[in-house]
Amino acid sequence: MRKIIVFITALLFLTSCNNDESEQFSYENPEIGLDIPQDFPELNSFVSTNKPTKYGVELGKKLFSDKRFSADNTISCSSCHIQENAFADQNVQAIGIEGRIGLRNTPSIQNLAFLKFYNLDGSKLQLENQPLVPIITHEEMDSSIMEVIEKIKDDATYKDLFWKAFGDENITPERIYKSIAQFEYTLISSNSKYDKVKRNEGETFTEYEAKGYQTFQQKCASCHSTELFTDQSFRNIGFPVNNDSNEAGRARVTGKMEDYVKFRVPSLRNIDLTAPYGSFGQFETLRSVLDYFDNGVLGADNLDPIFKENGKRIPLSEEEKNNLIAFMKTLTDTNFTKQ
Numbered sequence: 001m002r003k004i005i006v007f008i009t010a011l012l013f014l015t016s017c018n019n020d021e022s023e024q025f026s027y028e029n030p031e032i033g034l035d036i037p038q039d040f041p042e043l044n045s046f047v048s049t050n051k052p053t054k055y056g057v058e059l060g061k062k063l064f065s066d067k068r069f070s071a072d073n074t075i076s077c078s079s080c081h082i083q084e085n086a087f088a089d090q091n092v093q094a095i096g097i098e099g100r101i102g103l104r105n106t107p108s109i110q111n112l113a114f115l116k117f118y119n120l121d122g123s124k125l126q127l128e129n130q131p132l133v134p135i136i137t138h139e140e141m142d143s144s145i146m147e148v149i150e151k152i153k154d155d156a157t158y159k160d161l162f163w164k165a166f167g168d169e170n171i172t173p174e175r176i177y178k179s180i181a182q183f184e185y186t187l188i189s190s191n192s193k194y195d196k197v198k199r200n201e202g203e204t205f206t207e208y209e210a211k212g213y214q215t216f217q218q219k220c221a222s223c224h225s226t227e228l229f230t231d232q233s234f235r236n237i238g239f240p241v242n243n244d245s246n247e248a249g250r251a252r253v254t255g256k257m258e259d260y261v262k263f264r265v266p267s268l269r270n271i272d273l274t275a276p277y278g279s280f281g282q283f284e285t286l287r288s289v290l291d292y293f294d295n296g297v298l299g300a301d302n303l304d305p306i307f308k309e310n311g312k313r314i315p316l317s318e319e320e321k322n323n324l325i326a327f328m329k330t331l332t333d334t335n336f337t338k339q
Contacts, residue, residue: 027055027163027164028054029053029054029055029056029164029165030053030054031051031052031053032051032052032053032054032057032186034047034052034113034185034186034188035188035190036188037188037190037195037227038199038227039226039227040111040114040190040226040227040228041114041226041227041228042114043113043114044112044113044114044115044116044126044127046125046126046127046128047113047185050128050178050181050182050185051182052182052183052185052186053165053182055161055164055165056165056166056178056179056182056183057179057182057183057186058161058164058165059158059161059162059164059165059179059183060179060180060181060182060183060184061183062157062158062161063077063176063179063180063183064076064077064078064081064180064183064184065077065078066152067079068148068151068152069134069135069141069143069148070096070097070140070141070142070143071097071141071142071143071147072097072098073151074097075096075097075140075141077131077134077180080094080095080106081106081108081109083337083338084273084337084338085108085273085274085337086108086109086110086189086269086270086273086274086333086336086337087108087109087110087187088105088106088107088108088109088273088274089106090275090276091105091106091276091281092105092276092280092281093105093106093280093281094106094139094140096134096137096138096139096140096141096142097140097141097142100138100139100140100142101139102137102139102140103139103242103244103246103247103280104120104242104247104279104280105276105277105278105279105280105281107119107120107266108266108267108269108270108273108274109184109187110187110188110189110267110269110270110336111187111188111189111190111228111267111269112127112184112185112187113127113184113185113188114228115127115228115232116232117232117264118130119133119264120249120263120264120266120279121234121249121250121252121253121263121264122234122250122253122264123252123253127181127184127185128174128177128178128181129177130181131176131177131180131181132145132173132177135148145173145176146173148176149171149172149173149176152171153171158171159171162175165179187336188336189269189270189333189336190227190333191333191335191336192269192270192330192331192332192333193205193330193331193332194327194330194331195333197330205327205330206326208322208323208326208327209323209326209327209329209330210327211319211323211327212320212322212323212324212325212326212327212328213327213330215316215320215323215324215327216324216327216328219314219316219320220268220324222306223235223265223306224265224267224268228267228269229267229268229269229331230264230265230266230267230268231265232264232265233264233265234249234250234259234262234263234264234265235262235263235265235304236249236260236261236262236263236300236302236303236304237297237303237304237306237307238297238298238299238300238303238304238307238312239261239278239279239282239292239297239298240278240282240298241261241298242261242279242280244280247261247279247280248260248261249261249262249263249279250262250263250264257302258301258302259302260300260302261279261300262302263279268328268331269331269333270331270332270333270336270337271286271328271331272286272328272329272331272332273332273337277289286325286328287321287325290316290321290324290325291321293313293314293316294313294314294315294316294321295313296311296312296313297312297313298312299312
């Protein structure tokens, strides 16, 4: 009789274990539908191969804020990409571990699902390939992906999230990159005053904003086009040049001198929150950028035709500058920045 009781107890224990194991595999991880705004361009083709999911995004957000990604555990992705600054920061150039100064100004992170290129020089075509760059860069995190995995592999929270997101606890570089990209794909900014005016949601431009929009369409929209407010092209617009010998702009990727110090046209969305401006923070304010365009930019063989064919400048009156700034401030999306 005792043997029978022991056998039944053992059977119940095994059944319980099997039930626990099956419960671990039973997590539903539904896709998160991206709210694609009207008139936005097509999604990057790689989004369809790594669609955001409930737990993939949750995992990616946690990884994005984990300082263990850096060699000395002091810098995370979110250290430089700060939400209230449209996921940029207010430093002239990015600051990494031990106060090391990076090559470039920190770009904002928004509407990445719609971009064709990533990084200011367009060195990455797929968002999933981008996170490794700051991890291994000496001036940023100065670590390695295997070092990161070693730090987090025994973290119970991560084990749970990787299980929920991918079906088991295995932490791999690919899964880290995919989950961070899933989180970043959800960072869509499309609810500014400008958007509400365009959607006829009860907002209207002030007189100065309306005039600024008119000037923008005349003198800015050829580069800052589409609802992303960038045509995603690479241009040399005659900004002061970074003296760092490692900087060559787009030419770092293509190896072509005609691409020297060309950079991807930045989006103007949330531009009021992302100062300083320029590839290495050359300008403190929007006004200083407009003054520079008005006074005349640096000449170069590959200077963009918009400047080369117009005396190396975009002439702007003081009124036009004030109105342009008023309009650009309507591109601030406080829902996105959680202010």
